[in-house]
Structure formats: structure tokens, C-alpha cells
Amino acid sequence: MAAGAAPLRMEAAFRAARRQRRAATLLGLAVLLACLLASAWVAEAHPARLLEGLPRIGEYFHRILPTLRREALFAGAETEGSLAFWFYRLDSWAWLLFETANMAALATLMGAAAALALCFVAARNAGAPRPLALATRRLLEALRTVPEIVFALILVWAFGVGPLAGILAIALHSTGALGKLFAEAVENAGAGPWEAVRAAGGGWAEACRFGLLPQVLPNLLSYALLRFEINLRAASVIGFVGAGGIGEELYTVIAFNHYEEISAIVLLIILCVAAIDLLSERLRHHVIGAAR
Structure with missing residues (x-):
């Protein structure tokens, strides 16, 4: 009877330890999430501002891209649309x-x-x-x-x-x-x-x-x-x-x-x-x- 009870006690102890680890992990994740939300609030990193700024980033990158033309790609520095004109x-x-x-x-x-x-x-x-x-x-x-x-x-x-x-x-x-x-x-x-x-x-x-x-x-x-x-x-x-x-x-x-x-x-x-x-x-x- 005692020999059969030992594995059961070990299994119960293992499950209890696993529950404690899961609870500690969940608590840690909750604390981390709270810290991230607090940091975002302090830094004013609001989702609305991020969504508002993303199109502007795309617009800026569109502006800095050169206007290259295939027929003038390897022309001289005086020809607009060429690589030489871009790197004049x-x-x-x-x-x-x-x-x-x-x-x-x-x-x-x-x-x-x-x-x-x-x-x-x-x-x-x-x-x-x-x-x-x-x-x-x-x-x-x-x-x-x-x-x-x-x-x-x-x-x-x-x-x-x-x-x-x-x-x-x-x-x-x-x-x-x-x-x-x-x-x-x-x-x-x-x-x-x-x-x-x-x-x-x-x-x-x-x-x-x-x-x-x-x-x-x-x-x-x-x-x-x-x-x-x-x-x-x-x-x-x-x-x-x-x-x-x-x-x-x-x-x-x-x-x-x-x-x-x-x-x-x-x-x-x-x-x-x-x-x-x-x-x-x-x-x-x-x-x-x-x-x-």
C-alpha cells in the first residue's frame, strides 16, 4: 500500500509545482504587460498617434526616392532621371x-x-x-x-x-x-x-x-x-x-x-x-x- 502511494504523492507534488510555476509565469507576464502599458502611456505612444504617423512615414520615403528613368539611367549628370544626376x-x-x-x-x-x-x-x-x-x-x-x-x-x-x-x-x-x-x-x-x-x-x-x-x-x-x-x-x-x-x-x-x-x-x-x-x-x- 505504501509502495503504491509513493508514486501518487510524487505525481501530486509534481502537479502542484507545475501549477505554482504557471501561476508565477502568468503573474510575471501580467506585471510585464502592466509595465509596458505604463511606459507607453508615459511616452505618449498611443495607437492613434502611431496610426496617424504611419502614412507620413510612407510619404517621406516616397519623397526621398529618386525619379529614375530607364532610358536615361546611365546618362550624364546633366540628365534628370539618371544615376549620375542622383549622385551628382x-x-x-x-x-x-x-x-x-x-x-x-x-x-x-x-x-x-x-x-x-x-x-x-x-x-x-x-x-x-x-x-x-x-x-x-x-x-x-x-x-x-x-x-x-x-x-x-x-x-x-x-x-x-x-x-x-x-x-x-x-x-x-x-x-x-x-x-x-x-x-x-x-x-x-x-x-x-x-x-x-x-x-x-x-x-x-x-x-x-x-x-x-x-x-x-x-x-x-x-x-x-x-x-x-x-x-x-x-x-x-x-x-x-x-x-x-x-x-x-x-x-x-x-x-x-x-x-x-x-x-x-x-x-x-x-x-x-x-x-x-x-x-x-x-x-x-x-x-x-x-x-x-
Whole structure:
């Protein structure tokens, strides 16, 4: 009798636990739904406003589309309806895209160098003094919390309009973002090489250089290349506040409602970002594969 009652008790306990999980799941979904509705109400994201604005979005995209004609598609820049007429300022836009890519590359290099210098101090397993490690982690948090465009607004006021403010703004944010990723990579490294260098009489810097860095270098390079892709997009945006690059030109044509120029610049940015994404992906795979 007792042997037959045990499976029944187990089945009853299982069903009770399942009911509790379902009740907890339903309660969590109800709380989430209430939070979403409250957020929508605070943000004034009313369905009526969304429905009212959707046709305007379609109208705007219709305006920025070029009026291309098949018979004049490959004609000169003087012929309306041709690709050359659509991209009539391609030379200046290409130079601004090149400037934007340079801004992103230089900012990534500066941010990665600063993050590399700080990540060993921030990592919990690298043996840095605890107060210094805590202060470094808080600094990295502060740098990655502030958006690039806010840094750019401040630096444009300090250094004037131009690429320098954009480079510094992206570099500061990249230092915080890469510093966190680099520190986490260092924390996942094995302790054996570190301890061996220290036991052989090496100092803290030597232990970081020869005990930890060789283990995590492929990951650091991968993170830096990924950050370069992100920074290219950021460099295209911060030009809106006068920090140089193609974003400044895009803001100008939007402000003056030069609709076809908007679509031409946006398409060039998309193509540039896609090309660099593909190149960075190949480099990351090459670096990771070579390390293995």
C-alpha cells in the first residue's frame, strides 16, 4: 500500500509545482504587460498617434526616392532621371565617407589602446590593488554610459566644429565599452602563466604582458574590430552636432529638405558600412582561426 502511494504523492507534488510555476509565469507576464502599458502611456505612444504617423512615414520615403528613368539611367549628370544626376556630388560625399571611416578607425585605435592599458587594472584576477581596481571599473562604466553624441556636444564646444571633437567623443565611449570587454576576457584567462611569471620574479607589468596578454589577444583583437564597425555608424551620426564626417552633410540636406540627396547619402552610408562589416568579419575570423 505504501509502495503504491509513493508514486501518487510524487505525481501530486509534481502537479502542484507545475501549477505554482504557471501561476508565477502568468503573474510575471501580467506585471510585464502592466509595465509596458505604463511606459507607453508615459511616452505618449498611443495607437492613434502611431496610426496617424504611419502614412507620413510612407510619404517621406516616397519623397526621398529618386525619379529614375530607364532610358536615361546611365546618362550624364546633366540628365534628370539618371544615376549620375542622383549622385551628382559623389566626389564630395565619397571624401566625407572616407573622413568618417578615418574618424572611426582613429577613435577605435585610441579607445582600444586606452582600454588595453586599463583592463588589467580593472580585472579581478590581475592582482591590482582593490581600491584602484574599483575606481577603474567605475571610470569605465562612466565612459560607456555617456553616449557618443553627448561627448561630441561637449567637445564641439571645447574644440570647435570638426572631426577632432568626433574622434575624441567616440574614443572616450570606446574606452569604456572595450575596457569592460577586455577586462572580462582577462578574467577568463588561465592563472597558470600569470603565477609562473610571478614565481620567476617578474613584476606585475611583466605578468600581465607575458602571462595574460598572449592568452586573450585574439579576443581583444576581435572585440576591437567589432567596435570599429559600431564606431563607423556612430561617426555617421555625431556629425549631426557638427563633429565632422558624412553625418554633418546628411544633417544639412535633411534640414533643407533636399530629398533625393538624403536617399543618395543614406545609400552610400549603408554600402560603406556593409563593406566594412564584411571586411571586419573576415579579419575577425582570420584572427580567431590563426589563434587556434
